[in-house]
Amino acid sequence: MNEIKPIIIMIKPQLGENIGAVARIMKNFKIYNLRIVSPRDGWPNQKAISVSSGAGEILDFAQIFDDCNEACKDLNYVFATTIRERNLTKKIFTPFDAIELTYDHINSGEKVGFIFGPENFGLSNEIIASSNSIISIPVCSKFSSINLSQSVGIILYEWFKKTNNVYSHLKYKKTSNLAKKKDIENLLIYLKKELSNNDYFWPENKVDGLKENIDNLFSNLLLTDKDVKTFYGIFKNLSRK
Amino acid sequence: MNEIKPIIIMIKPQLGENIGAVARIMKNFKIYNLRIVSPRDGWPNQKAISVSSGAGEILDFAQIFDDCNEACKDLNYVFATTIRERNLTKKIFTPFDAIELTYDHINSGEKVGFIFGPENFGLSNEIIASSNSIISIPVCSKFSSINLSQSVGIILYEWFKKTNNVYSHLKYKKTSNLAKKKDIENLLIYLKKELSNNDYFWPENKVDGLKENIDNLFSNLLLTDKDVKTFYGIFKNLSRK
Numbered sequence: 001m002n003e004i005k006p007i008i009i010m011i012k013p014q015l016g017e018n019i020g021a022v023a024r025i026m027k028n029f030k031i032y033n034l035r036i037v038s039p040r041d042g043w044p045n046q047k048a049i050s051v052s053s054g055a056g057e058i059l060d061f062a063q064i065f066d067d068c069n070e071a072c073k074d075l076n077y078v079f080a081t082t083i084r085e086r087n088l089t090k091k092i093f094t095p096f097d098a099i100e101l102t103y104d105h106i107n108s109g110e111k112v113g114f115i116f117g118p119e120n121f122g123l124s125n126e127i128i129a130s131s132n133s134i135i136s137i138p139v140c141s142k143f144s145s146i147n148l149s150q151s152v153g154i155i156l157y158e159w160f161k162k163t164n165n166v167y168s169h170l171k172y173k174k175t176s177n178l179a180k181k182k183d184i185e186n187l188l189i190y191l192k193k194e195l196s197n198n199d200y201f202w203p204e205n206k207v208d209g210l211k212e213n214i215d216n217l218f219s220n221l222l223l224t225d226k227d228v229k230t231f232y233g234i235f236k237n238l239s240r241k
Numbered sequence: 242m243n244e245i246k247p248i249i250i251m252i253k254p255q256l257g258e259n260i261g262a263v264a265r266i267m268k269n270f271k272i273y274n275l276r277i278v279s280p281r282d283g284w285p286n287q288k289a290i291s292v293s294s295g296a297g298e299i300l301d302f303a304q305i306f307d308d309c310n311e312a313c314k315d316l317n318y319v320f321a322t323t324i325r326e327r328n329l330t331k332k333i334f335t336p337f338d339a340i341e342l343t344y345d346h347i348n349s350g351e352k353v354g355f356i357f358g359p360e361n362f363g364l365s366n367e368i369i370a371s372s373n374s375i376i377s378i379p380v381c382s383k384f385s386s387i388n389l390s391q392s393v394g395i396i397l398y399e400w401f402k403k404t405n406n407v408y409s410h411l412k413y414k415k416t417s418n419l420a421k422k423k424d425i426e427n428l429l430i431y432l433k434k435e436l437s438n439n440d441y442f443w444p445e446n447k448v449d450g451l452k453e454n455i456d457n458l459f460s461n462l463l464l465t466d467k468d469v470k471t472f473y474g475i476f477k478n479l480s481r482k
Contacts, residue, residue, distance in 0.1 A: 150269075219370065
């Protein structure tokens with residue numbers, strides 16, 4: 001893959017905070033090309049800078065446009081992001097599927113953009129009509145208004161997963177009937193008391209570390225209720241004078 | 242699956258805005274159980290309410306605790322979320338893998354929690370040591386500080402995908418050598434001018450809809466450069482008087 005990456009296009013964003021939050025999550029996922037069409041409060045935007053928390057260079061290099069067509073004219077494929085149902089015959093992709101497709105396009109040297117609408121109304125039908133397809137993030141249908149930077153984050157998270165080969169690298173099976181935290185905590189309180197009586201926690205400057213090691217060990221064990229009982233039996237037995 | 246769902250536990254969150262943003266994204270993904278340990282600015286928090294944008298009931302029902310152990314005592318399995326490398330021998334899961342495991346635990350009636358640390362320093366080693374394993378969101382290693390509510394969003398997005406069977410439902414292959422938007426736009430400008438000369442756009446109140454239909458149709462076609470040329474040929478030919 002050459003260094004072509006998706007381009008983020010924000011249409012008429014209202015809040016500088018959201019532009020800054022978008023820049024920050026872009027940098028988290030190594031996406032650097034931001035285009036902004038008619039930001040409501042002008043440009044540059046001080047709130048965007050302060051919220052971007054170290055991603056200021058993405059804002060510095062952001063390109064500002066007057067309309068969406070202008071911002072997209074060098075792109076080959078454009079996704080519009082929307083949650084609301086629209087009366088348009090467009091293909092609708094999940095973020096995962098959209099990224100699969102994006103990857104293919106980019107791999108053959110084409111430029112792909114993701115368009116995000118303003119906070120209040122989302123994208124206009126006109127812009128959606130002129131885009132190639134729709135990305136729709138699966139959310140609760142009764143509370144589907146997702147924060148602008150969260151939408152960007154979820155789509156770019158899928159991109160980062162795809163392009164960084166982040167796959168399951170752990171084989172791990174659930175163990176059954178896990179004990180409650182409270183019961184394990186009580187077991188460890190008992191254990192530490194007994195150990196303390198026997199001057200296990202020594203020297204003074206290592207006490208915290210020694211206790212942490214015990215906590216760490218036991219939380220990794222994935223104990224069942226029966227295991228906890230067994231440990232009680234063992235500890236009680238061992239600490240018998 | 243019975244109605245047990247993951248529980249979100251925020252440790253010492255500093256900004257009300259972030260608590261509100263977490264509540265909002267939780268509601269987007271149908272997760273309602275929020276626990277907060279020692280919120281810096283007390284509780285309730287007016288900024289949290291205003292940022293939650295309609296997810297206020299999650300804040301109303303949020304449970305407040307003094308320490309993390311108390312907040313986790315009825316849970317069977319707890320994930321700590323962190324990006325930084327820690328000197329602890331813990332299993333580290335991607336969000337995807339963690340959700341697979343969460344699903345299994347919850348399906349057998351166990352309670353699972355996700356712990357998120359404060360904005361500035363993340364989770365303490367002590368809390369991580371006492372949790373069962375770690376979730377680490379894959380991000381740019383040189384800019385890994387991800388916004389708190391974005392972390393919650395990405396993990397819950399994986400949960401929602403898993404539990405709502407959001408899978409690829411579209412078979413779609415990339416077509417090759419797509420034309421640039423600009424070239425298609427020029428083609429459509431030409432077409433619309435010709436159509437306009439022939440009184441295609443009529444009556445007046447339907448003009449916008451008719452134009453939108455054309456935009457929509459052509460952006461769905463995924464035209465190649467060659468296709469664009471062919472269309473020019475066709476349109477020019479047809480409009481010859």
